[in-house]
Structure formats: C-alpha cells, structure tokens
Amino acid sequence: MFWTVTSSLLEGFGKTFEIFALTLIFSLPLGLIMSFGSMSKFSPVKYLTKLIVWVIRGTPLMLQLIVIFYGPGLIGTWAAGFTADNALTQWLCSFGWFNGIIDWMATWESFDRFTAVIVSFVINYSCYFSEIYRGGIESIPKGQYEAGQVLGMTKTQTFFKVVLLQVIKRIIPPMSNEIITLVKDTSLARTISVYEIIWSGQLFIKSDGLLWPLLYTGIFYLVFNGLLTILFGKLEKKLDYFKS
Amino acid sequence: MAILEVTDLKKSFGKTKVLKGISLSLEEGQVMSIIGSSGSGKTTLLRCINFLETADSGRIMVDGDVIFDGEDKTKHKAKETREKQLKIGLVFQQFNLFPQYNVLDNVTLAVKLKAKERADYKQNKKQILKEIDDKALKLLSDMGLGDKVDSYPCQLSGGQQQRVSIARAMALEPKILFFDEPTSALDPELTGEILKVIRELAEKNMTMVIVTHEMNFAREVSDYIVFMDDGVIAEEGRAEDVINNPKTERLQAFLSKISD
Ligand SMILES: Nc1ncnc2c1ncn2[C@@H]1O[C@H](COP(=O)(O)OP(=O)(O)OP(=O)(O)O)[C@@H](O)[C@H]1O
Ligand SMILES: [Mg+2]
Numbered sequence: 026m027f028w029t030v031t032s033s034l035l036e037g038f039g040k041t042f043e044i045f046a047l048t049l050i051f052s053l054p055l056g057l058i059m060s061f062g063s064m065s066k067f068s069p070v071k072y073l074t075k076l077i078v079w080v081i082r083g084t085p086l087m088l089q090l091i092v093i094f095y096g097p098g099l100i101g102t103w104a105a106g107f108t109a110d111n112a113l114t115q116w117l118c119s120f121g122w123f124n125g126i127i128d129w130m131a132t133w134e135s136f137d138r139f140t141a142v143i144v145s146f147v148i149n150y151s152c153y154f155s156e157i158y159r160g161g162i163e164s165i166p167k168g169q170y171e172a173g174q175v176l177g178m179t180k181t182q183t184f185f186k187v188v189l190l191q192v193i194k195r196i197i198p199p200m201s202n203e204i205i206t207l208v209k210d211t212s213l214a215r216t217i218s219v220y221e222i223i224w225s226g227q228l229f230i231k232s233d234g235l236l237w238p239l240l241y242t243g244i245f246y247l248v249f250n251g252l253l254t255i256l257f258g259k260l261e262k263k264l265d266y267f268k269s
Numbered sequence: 270m271a272i273l274e275v276t277d278l279k280k281s282f283g284k285t286k287v288l289k290g291i292s293l294s295l296e297e298g299q300v301m302s303i304i305g306s307s308g309s310g311k312t313t314l315l316r317c318i319n320f321l322e323t324a325d326s327g328r329i330m331v332d333g334d335v336i337f338d339g340e341d342k343t344k345h346k347a348k349e350t351r352e353k354q355l356k357i358g359l360v361f362q363q364f365n366l367f368p369q370y371n372v373l374d375n376v377t378l379a380v381k382l383k384a385k386e387r388a389d390y391k392q393n394k395k396q397i398l399k400e401i402d403d404k405a406l407k408l409l410s411d412m413g414l415g416d417k418v419d420s421y422p423c424q425l426s427g428g429q430q431q432r433v434s435i436a437r438a439m440a441l442e443p444k445i446l447f448f449d450e451p452t453s454a455l456d457p458e459l460t461g462e463i464l465k466v467i468r469e470l471a472e473k474n475m476t477m478v479i480v481t482h483e484m485n486f487a488r489e490v491s492d493y494i495v496f497m498d499d500g501v502i503a504e505e506g507r508a509e510d511v512i513n514n515p516k517t518e519r520l521q522a523f524l525s526k527i528s529d
Contacts, residue, residue: 166365168361168363168365169365169367171321171361171365172361172365172366172367173379174320174321174354175319175320175321175354175358175359175438176378176379176437176438176441177351177352177354177355177379177383177441178351178378178379178382179347179351180347182382186378186382187367187378190369191368191369194369264369266421267368267369267421267422267423268368268423269368269369
C-alpha cells in the first residue's frame with residue numbers, strides 16, 4: 026500500500042512542481058517589469074501598476090483563482106446573450122466600437138483549469154515579487170548610479186553591471202520566503218479541481234478510508250522546502266564575498 | 270587657452286539659490302582648490318559640471334568644447350552627454366566603489382564597456398582587454414595598490430578604497446579630474462595617503478579641481494584657490510596669496526575659524 030500511495034502522491038507532486046516552476050518562470054521576469062512600472066516617472070503607468078498590486082495583494086489568491094477560472098466564461102455567455110433593452114445600452118449600441126467590444130467578449134471562453142491556475146498564480150506572484158524588487162532597487166545607494174554615470178556608463182549598463190547583483194543579494198531573504206510560500210500555495214489549485222498532491226492524498230480517504238496519505242503529503246512539502254532552503258542558503262553564501 | 274571655463278553658472282533647488290553666478294577658468298596642468306564653508310555650494314558646483322545636476326543657466330567649456338550651455342534648450346542625446354562626461358572625471362567623498370567587483374574590475378569595468386564601442390573590438394578583443402588590464406595594473410601599482418588588485422572593496426581600508434576610486438577615474442583618461450572632499454570620509458591618519466596620491470598626480474601635470482577643507486594641503490598642492498561663500502566666489506587667486514593674505518573679511522573669518 027505504501028508504495029501505491031507514494032507513487033500516486035509523486036504523481037500529484039509532479040503537478041504541484043509544474044505549477045511551482047511555471048509560476049516562477051513567468052513571474053520572476055514579469056515582477057521585474059512591474060517593479061519598473063511602479064517606479065516609473067510617467068504617473069499613469071506608476072499609478073496603474075500600484076493599483077494592480079494593491080488589488081492583487083489585498084485579495085485572497087483563492088478568490089483570484091476563482092475569478093480567473095470562471096470570469097471569462099461568464100462574461101462570454103453574458104456578451105453572447107447581450108441585447109440592448111434600455112435607453113443607455115441602446116445609446117451605447119449606436120457606437121461601432123461598443124458593438125465591437127461586445128462581439129469580441131462574446132468569443133471569450135473559460136481557460137482550462139490548469140491554465141487558469143498558472144495565470145492567476147503568475148499575476149499574484151508577479152505583484153509580490155515586484156514589491157520585493159522595488160524595495161531592493163530603491164535600497165541601492167544613489168552613489169552607485171552616480172558612479173556609473175560619471176564613468177560614462179549607460180543607464181542599462183549601470184543597472185545590469187552594477188546594480189542588479191547588489192539587488193539580488195539584498196532580496197534573497199524576502200524572495201526565499203515568498204518562494205517557500207508559493208510551494209504551499211500550489212495546494213490552492215485544488216479549489217478548481219487541478220489534481221495536485223493534496224488532491225491525490227485526499228483520494229485515499231474516499232477510496233480506501235485512509236487518512237495517513239493526506240498527512241504523508243506534508244513530508245513532500247517539507248522535503249521540497251528543505252531543499253529550497255538549502256539552495257537559498259548556498260546562494261546567500263555565494264554572494265557573501267561582498268558587502269553592500 | 271583654458272581647459273576649463275565656467276561662465277556665470279547658476280543653480281537653484283526650488284527657491285534656494287545655491288549657485289548665484291559662478292565663473293572660473295583653469296589652465297591645462299594646473300590644480301585648483303575650492304574652499305568655503307559648509308553649504309556654500311562647492312558640491313553643487315562640481316555636480317553641475319559633472320552632469321549629476323543640471324545647472325539653470327550659464328556655460329561650461331572643457332578643452333574647447335561646450336559641454337553645457339543654459340541657452341541651448343534642445344534635448345541632447347544620452348550618448349552625446351556620455352561622450353562629454355568622459356572628458357572629465359569625478360572622485361566622490363564616499364568612494365562609491367562597486368562592492369561586487371574586485372579592485373582590478375572596479376578600475377576596468379567602465380573602460381571595457383566603452384571599448385566595446387570600438388570598431389575593431391570584435392577582431393582584437395583579447396588584445397584590447399589585455400591592454401586595458403595592463404594599464405589598470407600599472408595605475409594601481411603606481412598608487413601602491415599592486416598587491417590589492419584581487420581584493421574586494423570591503424576588504425580595504427578607507428584610504429585604499431579612495432585610492433582605488435581615483436585609479437578608476439584615471440583609467441578613463443579624463444582631461445580634468447574633480448575631487449569632492451576626497452579625505453573627509455577618512456580617519457585623519459589615512460588622509461595623508463590620499464593627499465600623497467593627489468600630489469603625485471599634480472607632479473605629473475594632471476589638471477585637477479579639488480574641493481577640500483585641508484588648507485595646508487590646498488596651499489601646497491594647488492596653483493590657484495577659489496573661496497566660495499553663499500553661492501558666489503568671494504575671493505580667488507594664487508594659492509599662497511589667498512591663504513596667507515586674505516583680502517576679504519569673509520575669507521579672513523573663514524580661515525581663522527578653520528585654524529581654530
Ligand atoms: N538636491 C538638493 N536639493 C535641495 N537642496 C540642495 C540639494 N543639494 C544641495 N542643496 C542645498 O544647497 C546648498 C549647498 O549645498 P552643497 O552640498 O553644494 O554645499 P557644500 O559647499 O558642498 O557644503 P559641504 O562643505 O557641507 O559639503 C545647501 O544649502 C544644501 O542644502
Ligand atoms: Mg560638499
């Protein structure tokens with residue numbers, strides 16, 4: 026039985042890992058772009074980014090998951106059955122662009138479950154990462170940028186050759202926190218029936234009346250997070266050679 | 270012809286007028302010291318000349334080229350500004366070394382990035398990089414840092430860090446080197462080594478502008494001294510004259526306060 030459970034849980038963990046890895050791959054760079062947005066000198070971009078970050082960080086990931094999964098389909102159905110039945114909508118319908126938008130929205134369909142998970146996780150984690158990046162970037166002394174400028178380096182060169190590694194060094198601790206949280210957050214995917222490890226464990230309650238497989242999933246999380254902790258520790262050590 | 274010529278430079282921060290019309294000129298190979306009490310605008314003047322601040326009006330010429338003209342309202346390309354920037358170098362009070370690079374890489378980073386713009390970079394890459402390293406090593410050993418090239422800034426004393434930052438500025442071969450209180454972040458016993466390096470540069474006829482509170486050093490090393498007070502040049506002249514025979518009351522007051 027133990028091996029049956031283990032292999033079944035491993036399969037579930039595969040999905041867990043997939044969510045984890047895909048979320049990181051997309052949200053790490055997207056978060057950096059968003060952090061530039063939130064530091065932009067162009068205020069519409071700045072405030073739009075801040076608004077998005079506020080909404081995403083201010084609402085539960087579970088809710089975002091549900092909205093992303095059901096939202097587009099619901100809007101699609103609504104738009105397909107849209108009729109102008111009052112003065113306001115009739116007035117709006119006299120504009121071509123309005124009809125265009127309605128027609129376009131009528132084509133919206135739900136994401137498949139897995140895509141919905143990845144989309145909502147990427148949006149959510151990009152926002153958290155963007156704040157960490159912003160904190161890191163803003164904590165670099167102005168003198169570093171000025172030294173780069175005085176030495177005739179371009180802004181891009183100064184950022185990538187001088188600032189970035191210092192930022193990375195500073196953000197490793199908060200990043201590792203967030204990434205370990207991500208590992209655990211992947212279990213939220215079961216809300217919309219994506220078969221990750223918790224789901225796999227729970228199945229044994231129904232099929233065989235066994236509770237321990239569900240508890241056993243905890244070991245998988247512990248081991249994986251243990252490995253991540255070691256990895257981050259190594260990374261921190263690696264950047265220990267300089268102080269900034 | 271003067272290598273540096275600043276004409277009627279003005280700069281305000283909001284309502285505070287910090288530079289109220291500064292004019293000065295400096296011949297090639299000469300050393301100018303700028304003295305003056307705290308808040309008189311010395312740092313602001315250096316920052317305006319080095320493009321870290323934009324002056325409101327006036328003109329700055331370096332080596333025959335206008336590098337800043339307050340009348341000229343056209344937007345300049347970043348690349349153009351960088352070219353002009355490279356004619357001058359600035360040594361910061363707080364060194365601002367790059368902590369993640371060792372001493373040699375701190376000195377060569379900007380030079381190597383600049384070399385990438387050379388047309389023959391691809392063909393002669395190895396040789397170009399080697400030349401840059403060799404030159405940097407020579408500079409560093411001239412400054413007594415020959416055995417520190419592999420160290421990181423955090424492993425160096427303040428005086429050593431400041432010498433690295435001087436080498437870093439020199440590596441780009443600026444026409445003029447500016448110093449903003451290069452010793453004031455250092456323990457008193459370390460200031461000597463920096464002053465020695467600057468003295469050696471002066472002997473090699475490096476054109477320099479030094480903001481300093483070290484009056485004896487200013488008198489000894491510089492050809493010309495400018496005394497700034499409240500955003501204007503209150504007195505200027507040959508080094509010995511200015512320090513030994515101050516004419517204005519303000520400079521007399523400043524000097525007696527300093528020597529206390
Ligand atoms: N970025 C800024 N914004 C507003 N005010 C500034 C700024 N930089 C400098 N000032 C003001 O300009 C005045 C001159 O400052 P500056 O740093 O040029 O003086 P300084 O002569 O270098 O003084 P110190 O000897 O203390 O270094 C000060 O009153 C300072 O408060
Ligand atoms: Mg100053």
